[in-house]
Structures are given as C-alpha cells and as structure tokens.
Amino acid sequence: MISIQRPRRSVLYMPGSNARALEKGRALATDALILDLEDAVSTVNKVEARGLVVKALNQGGYGNRELIVRVNDLDTVWGQDDVRAIAKTSADAILLPKVETAQQIKSLIDLMDASGATQTMSVMCMMETPLGMLNAKEIAAASNRISCFIMGTSDLVKDLHAQHTRMRLPVITSLGICLLAARAYGIGIIDGVCLDLNDDEGFEKSCEQGLELGFDGKTLIHPKTIITANKTFGPSSQAIEKAHEIVRAFDDANDKGQGVVVLNGQLIENLHAEEAKRLIALSDIIAELEQNT
Ligand SMILES: CC(C)(COP(=O)(O)OP(=O)(O)OC[C@H]1O[C@@H](n2cnc3c(N)ncnc32)[C@H](O)[C@@H]1OP(=O)(O)O)[C@@H](O)C(=O)NCCC(=O)NCCSC(=O)C[C@H](O)C(=O)O
Ligand SMILES: [Mg+2]
Numbered sequence: 001m002i003s004i005q006r007p008r009r010s011v012l013y014m015p016g017s018n019a020r021a022l023e024k025g026r027a028l029a030t031d032a033l034i035l036d037l038e039d040a041v042s043t044v045n046k047v048e049a050r051g052l053v054v055k056a057l058n059q060g061g062y063g064n065r066e067l068i069v070r071v072n073d074l075d076t077v078w079g080q081d082d083v084r085a086i087a088k089t090s091a092d093a094i095l096l097p098k099v100e101t102a103q104q105i106k107s108l109i110d111l112m113d114a115s116g117a118t119q120t121m122s123v124m125c126m127m128e129t130p131l132g133m134l135n136a137k138e139i140a141a142a143s144n145r146i147s148c149f150i151m152g153t154s155d156l157v158k159d160l161h162a163q164h165t166r167m168r169l170p171v172i173t174s175l176g177i178c179l180l181a182a183r184a185y186g187i188g189i190i191d192g193v194c195l196d197l198n199d200d201e202g203f204e205k206s207c208e209q210g211l212e213l214g215f216d217g218k219t220l221i222h223p224k225t226i227i228t229a230n231k232t233f234g235p236s237s238q239a240i241e242k243a244h245e246i247v248r249a250f251d252d253a254n255d256k257g258q259g260v261v262v263l264n265g266q267l268i269e270n271l272h273a274e275e276a277k278r279l280i281a282l283s284d285i286i287a288e289l290e291q292n293t
Helices: 019-024 043-059 079-087 102-114 130-134 136-140 153-160 169-184 200-213 223-233 237-255 270-292
Strands: 010-015 032-036 066-070 093-096 122-127 146-151 188-191 217-220 261-263 266-268
Touching: 010 019, 010 066, 010 223, 019 043, 032 043, 043 066, 043 079, 079 093, 079 102, 093 102, 093 146, 102 122, 102 136, 122 130, 122 136, 130 136, 130 153, 130 169, 136 146, 136 169, 146 169, 153 169, 169 188, 169 200, 188 200, 200 217, 200 223, 217 223, 237 261, 237 266, 237 270, 266 270
Parallel strands: 010 032, 010 217, 032 066, 066 093, 093 122, 122 146, 146 188, 188 217
Antiparallel strands: 261 266
16 A cells, blocks of 8 residues: 655754744755754743744745644643644644653644644654653554654663664664554654764664664754755665566566566565555655655
C-alpha cells in the first residue's frame, strides 16, 4: 500500500523566541519546520515566543513547508495556552513533548477541538521517555489524528542514563520499538537530532543509519545539515531509474501470468514492485513540492 502524504526528509527545529530563525525558515530548503515553544525556549521567554510564533504563522510565507509547533507539556503553566493559541493558526500540526500515554493525546485533541482547530490540524508525538517507549503501541493507536512520531533521543539518552555514541547502540531498541509502532499504525516517523554540529561525517552516517532503519527523515538543529538530510532520505535518480525498471519488469511478468521475475540476477516479487512504487511516489511528491515552493 502506498500512502505518502508529504516528504519529511528534513525537519528543522527553531526556537520560537528567535525571530531571525523564524524569518529564515521561509527560505530554507527544509521539508518541515518545528517552531519550538518547549525546550529551546527559556522560561522567561515562553509567553513572548508564543506570540512570535503565532505572528509568524499568521504572516505566512512558508510555502509548502510543513509547519509544526511544539507546545509545552499540557501540565505546565504554558501548555494549554500554547494549544489554544496555535489551534487558531494555519499550523499543520501540534507536536506534544514527552508523550507517555494515549490519554495525553486524547486530552490534547479535546483541547484542540474546543479551541477551534480544524480537523486537518494533525497531532505529532515526541517519543523521548522510557515510559513512552513501553507504551508506543498504545500511543500510536490513540487517534487517527496522529500523523507522525518524532524521536527525542536527547531526552531519551538522559533518562536511560545512557551515552551518545556514533552508532547509537544505547537507543537502538527504543528506535526499533517506535518504528514498529509507527509503521503498524500507518503513521510517519522522524529520527532524532545529532547534537555535534562539528561532526559532518558523523551526521551523514547518522542519516544513513536512520534511512536503513526505516525513518522518513531526520530532525535537525541547524540549516547547514538540511542538504545532507534531503539527499540521504530522498531517492537518488539511480534509485528511481531502478524502481521504474522493477515496476516494468514485474508488470511484464504479470501480463505473462508470472508472479515473479529475475531482473539483473535479483528475484523480483510483488513486495519489491510495491516498494519501487513507494519510492516513485515519494520522488514525484518531492518534485511537485520543490516546483511549487
Ligand atoms: C545551535 C544554534 C543555537 C546555533 O545558532 P547560531 O550560533 O546562530 O548559528 P550560526 O551562526 O551558525 O547560524 C548561521 C545562520 O543560520 C541561522 N540559524 C541557525 N540555526 C537556525 C535554526 N535552527 N533555524 C533557522 N535558522 C537558523 C542563524 O540565524 C544564522 O543566520 P544569519 O543571521 O542569516 O547568519 C541554533 O542553530 C539553534 O538554536 N538551533 C536550534 C536548537 C533547538 O531548537 N533545540 C531544541 C530542539 S532539539 C530537541 O529538543 C530534541 C528533542 O526534544 C530531544 O529530546 O532529543
Ligand atoms: Mg526532548
């Protein structure tokens, strides 16, 4: 089944309190922006940041970029007012931090509905605590308004008393659990951030690892990493050419009443044709968005 609503190769965080970053986001080649009201904003700037984010959203100019606002936890003094304010904007999604239960999602949706959010405004979940990992399935199943999981590997490493390593073995089980839950319930899933801005090679490797694991894209903290994320998570022209070849070979085999075919020494079955079609659909959607952005 092919169900790609939009590409999320690169998803850039920006502090909601940083007017310069909010302005720059209008021209950056990122698929999505997370306008952050939570951890990137100090407590003294929380209310001002909310105002800046609402103003930026109302001004528009972000083209086709998916606009996600990360609100504060609903139990904080800012969380519910964040949701009330963002519900009235044209943001595409509200991202709830530190999701651990399905009830948190239900409470968020009740508040969004009561605050006048459109039904097209989706919900995203920060998956970043040990309890969140253990409840990933229940969270994914909580509502069909959930469009995406976003891994919060910094909080996770902290809560696990683990360490940040290049190949991320300390969080690999958690990444796998969330990938299983997201794919089982047909929702998107984006990998966590790479904190070392001086390690370009390490960043590239973590993107490649994310792609191999099955993530749709990577969350980013700096614009200089957008190109690498887009390149890694977007299908290359060779991959697309190969995908078309697979679809053609499989269709020809089907026309002859065959369920399988060998192409360049590789067995091609229906599942390979489906994956090839997914890549072609992703590439088409990226091309369309890039043309209109
Ligand atoms: C890390 C930064 C504080 C670095 O900022 P700065 O010192 O300004 O960097 P540069 O001078 O190299 O910036 C060059 C230009 O790029 C713009 N810029 C920088 N970062 C961003 C950004 N994120 N979005 C948009 N534009 C950005 C600068 O304004 C410069 O522009 P110009 O004026 O034209 O020269 C900064 O990058 C930053 O704040 N990053 C985001 C940090 C953040 O949001 N962190 C929270 C999210 S991570 C997280 O919480 C993960 C999760 O919850 C978990 O637990 O894992
Ligand atoms: Mg976090």
